[in-house]
Amino acid sequence: MTSRWLWGAGLMGTLVCVFLAWRWWPQESRADAFAQDRVPAPAHQVPFDSQRALKDLSAICAIGTRVSGSAGMQKQQEMLEKHFKAQGLDVSFQRFQATRKSTRTTVEMANLIARINPEKQNRIILCTHYDTRPRADQETDRAKRDAPFLSANDGGSGVAFLMELARHAKSIKCVYGIDLVCFDGEEFVLDQEDDYFHGSRHFATRARLDAQRGIRYRCAVLLDMIAGKNPRFPIEQNSWFKAPRLVEEIYTTAIELKATSFQANKYSSTPVEDDHVPLNNGGIPAIDLIDFDYPHWHKMSDTPENCAPEGLDQVSRVLVAWMDRIR
Ligand SMILES: [Zn+2]
Structure with missing residues (x-):
């Protein structure tokens, strides 16, 4: 015992x-x-060439203005279709009509969609608008306001970004299929009564129909004015209200990669109405990466000379790493 x-x-x-x-x-x-299984793996990257993207930006502006329904827009569409197809992407146009109320002008519009891994039913969207505003309404010199302007950063920069990104389509890692989307009719406006966002509203409506075929959009990242000099991307207020999880994913990645243009500790001075709002309203969580303090916004001086590679480079690094990690 x-x-x-x-x-x-x-x-x-x-x-x-x-x-x-x-x-x-x-x-x-x-x-x-x-800790080993909590420290994120090194961020996946592709050799995104922001200088080459700036050349694309110059080529877009060499067309001239790209107002919805104009010959310039048609030229741009032809150039982009050829470019994205040459990179092996699946290209299609969503065609529709839209009316400007103030002038009772109805024009043919088209969103361009270039798909990476089109067979995947679960998808994400990287988007921008590719139309330019009919007049430079922010010109201080009233005489210049009715003149057409190139809109290099406002519209052009997002398109140039998608063109360069498409060159790396095979190297991008993502469990989702990727839609590169250029919205038409973002600013087909002359007067206060005119509607914005024709293309993104049409896209959101069509996405509901796509859902019946099993296509699911996880989220969308909108790019607008990303190539200004010394750009700043504070957290845009509507993005935070409507898609906070996506904001956290993107800005956490930006902090990790020391992409200092992304200001994770600041909100935009005002909520920005842009193409991400109709997407959110249509059930697709969407955020807007926008440098709303670009000094040449809606002015004759929004030209390639006032654009720079820095923002394009940082946005590419953040998005490529983010796409690799999302599940
Ligand atoms: Zn604009």
Whole structure:
């Protein structure tokens, strides 16, 4: 009885000692093992060439203005269709009509969609608008307001970004299929009564029909004015209200990659109405990466000379890493 008691007490004591030793032993090795599966893997990247994207931007502007329904827009569509097809992407146009109320002008519009991995039913969207505003309404010199303007950063920069990204389509890692989308009719406006966002509203409506065929859009990232000099992308307020999870994913990635144009600690000075609003209203969580303090916005001076590679480069690094990680 006594020896059995002693044996039991000895075993108990040994177990207590083993537990205490484990509990208080220097913990580095366990901490390392714990941390290894929590430190994100190095961010996947592609050799995105922002200087080449700027050449694309110049080529887009060499067409001249690209107002919805104009010959310039048609030229741009032909150029982009050829370009995206040459990169092996599946290209289609969503065609529709839209009316400008103030002039009762109805024009043929078309969203361009270039698909990476078109067979995948679960998809994400990287988008921009590719029409230009009919007049430079922010010109301080009133005489210049009715003149056409190139809109290099406003519209052009997003398109140039998608053109360069498409060159790396095969190297991008993503469990989702990717739709590169150029919206028409973002700013087919002359007067206050005119509607914005014709293309994104049409896209959101069509997405509901696509859902019946099993196509699911996880989310969308809208790019607008990303190639200004020393660009700043604070968290756009409507994006935060409507798609906070996506904001967190993108800005966390930006912090990790030290993409300092992304200002994770600041909100935009005002909520921005842009193509991401109709997408959110249509059930697709969408955020807007926009440098709304670009000094040449809606002015004659929005030209390729006032654009720079920095923002294109940072946006590419953040989005490529983010696409690799999302599930
Ligand atoms: Zn604009």
